[in-house]
Amino acid sequence: MRTVNVGVIGVGAMGENHVRVYHKMEEANLVAVSDVSERALKKIEKKYGATGYTEYSELLENPEIEAVSICVPTTFHHAAVMEAIKHGKHILVEKPIAFTLEEAEEMIAAAKEAGVLLATGHVERFNPAVRKAKELIDDGVIGDIVTGFAKRVGPLPPRIKDVGVSIDLAIHDLDILNYLFEEEITQVYGTMNSILDDCDFEDHAEIMVNFDNESTGIIEVNWLTPYKRRELELTGTAGIISVDYIQQSIEVYGKFAQDIEIKHEEPLKSELTSFLNAVVTGSEPEITGEDGLKALKMVIAANRSSKEHKPISFDEL
Numbered sequence: 001m002r003t004v005n006v007g008v009i010g011v012g013a014m015g016e017n018h019v020r021v022y023h024k025m026e027e028a029n030l031v032a033v034s035d036v037s038e039r040a041l042k043k044i045e046k047k048y049g050a051t052g053y054t055e056y057s058e059l060l061e062n063p064e065i066e067a068v069s070i071c072v073p074t075t076f077h078h079a080a081v082m083e084a085i086k087h088g089k090h091i092l093v094e095k096p097i098a099f100t101l102e103e104a105e106e107m108i109a110a111a112k113e114a115g116v117l118l119a120t121g122h123v124e125r126f127n128p129a130v131r132k133a134k135e136l137i138d139d140g141v142i143g144d145i146v147t148g149f150a151k152r153v154g155p156l157p158p159r160i161k162d163v164g165v166s167i168d169l170a171i172h173d174l175d176i177l178n179y180l181f182e183e184e185i186t187q188v189y190g191t192m193n194s195i196l197d198d199c200d201f202e203d204h205a206e207i208m209v210n211f212d213n214e215s216t217g218i219i220e221v222n223w224l225t226p227y228k229r230r231e232l233e234l235t236g237t238a239g240i241i242s243v244d245y246i247q248q249s250i251e252v253y254g255k256f257a258q259d260i261e262i263k264h265e266e267p268l269k270s271e272l273t274s275f276l277n278a279v280v281t282g283s284e285p286e287i288t289g290e291d292g293l294k295a296l297k298m299v300i301a302a303n304r305s306s307k308e309h310k311p312i313s314f315d316e317l
Contacts, residue, residue: 003029004276007065007089009056009080011035011044014094015071021269022069023048027276034059056080060087067279069121069272070094075162078103081118085110092275092285094121095175096167096299097292101317104296108289119275119285120292122175126270128262129248133234133241134180136260141252142236148177148217149235154228156196156203164201166192167299169221174209174302175287175295176232177219183211185294189311190302195224207302210311 006028008018015035022028033044034056041052053059060068060083067090070080077098084091091111097120098104111118124130137145150173157168178185192205204222211217230245239254250260271287278285301312 001027001277001280003027004279005029005031005064005066007032007034007059007062007068009034009059009068009070010072011040012071015069016044017268018069018071018272019044019048019050021266021272025269025272027273031065032059032062057083060084060089066090067276073162074167075099078107081107082110085114085116088114088116090117090279092119092121095292096171096296097289098296101293101297101300104289104293108293111289117278117285118289119278120287120289121271122172122287122291122295123267123271124172124176124245125179125287126267126274127245127248128265129243129245129250130176132250132260132262133243136241136252137180137234141239142234142241142254143238145181145215145234145236147215147235148180149233150177150217150219151229151231152221153225154223155226156199156223165203165221165223166190166205166207166302170205170207170219170302171295171299173219173232174207174298175291177209177217178294180234181211181215181217183213183215185298185314186210186212187311187313188298188301188305190305192303192306199223205302209298
């Protein structure tokens with residue numbers, strides 16, 4: 001695969017990870033980064049040798065750059081993506097794809113019209129344990145899926161200021177359940193609230209998703225737990241698959257219990273490799289803008305459900 005010249009817009013915690021991985025990849029040539037913080041730019045310039053811009057429009061005007069990762073706060077996704085599309089760049093935008101459904105739909109339509117790729121950064125899809133779980137499900141190891149229960153909890157991250165726990169954390173598992181179940185969503189029910197004084201949005205949520213084949217996904221997320229836990233348990237008609245996202249491990253319980261051997265890989269590296277491969281080949285990204293829109297739609301349905309105290313039909317949105 002040929003080398004792709006790339007840029008990163010937003011070099012906070014997640015953006016710096018994109019910079020780090022691109023810098024190591026043979027498939028990428030990290031040309032430039034952008035951030036409103038001059039201190040952050042100086043750090044990146046010194047450590048990785050990329051040119052830094054405080055205005056991302058200057059980065060996008062560089063004709064050498066073919067593709068960009070957009071890692072700015074969620075509320076700025078729409079503006080940054082639309083500007084990148086205007087400059088003809090292929091885009092990987094971190095999850096959630098946008099702050100509103102209208103913004104996401106406009107971004108998707110604009111990318112198609114401009115003929116550029118728009119990928120959504122749902123990195124857990126590239127977790128080796130998730131990929132193995134998908135393989136086992138497709139092979140019928142646990143029969144038909146009946147329920148999926150996801151638990152994603154931990155302390156309040158100081159970097160998150162513009163969204164709540166549902167759009168920051170639950171969206172990961174909503175996307176994963178949609179990916180694993182491969183069924184149309186019928187309705188979403190959510191309960192959520194805020195307890196912490198220093199959080200302006202919901203800090204804990206419980207979400208239930210019903211699928212067309214009558215299977216159910218249940219998600220628990222919070223910023224209240226003093227330890228980090230990322231787990232998924234899938235119950236089928238012939239067994240159970242337990243996934244530990246952090247350990248990248250799987251246990252299968254059927255007629256007999258077994259540990260599944262998994263080759264550990266950094267999910268972000270796999271995600272960026274997949275994105276650049278799509279850029280080079282002109283193929284559809286593994287996780288499209290439409291996938292990002294669907295995950296966002298589930299979160300918005302859960303938030304609306306919590307406010308209205310009733311399940312929300314997915315086709316109402």
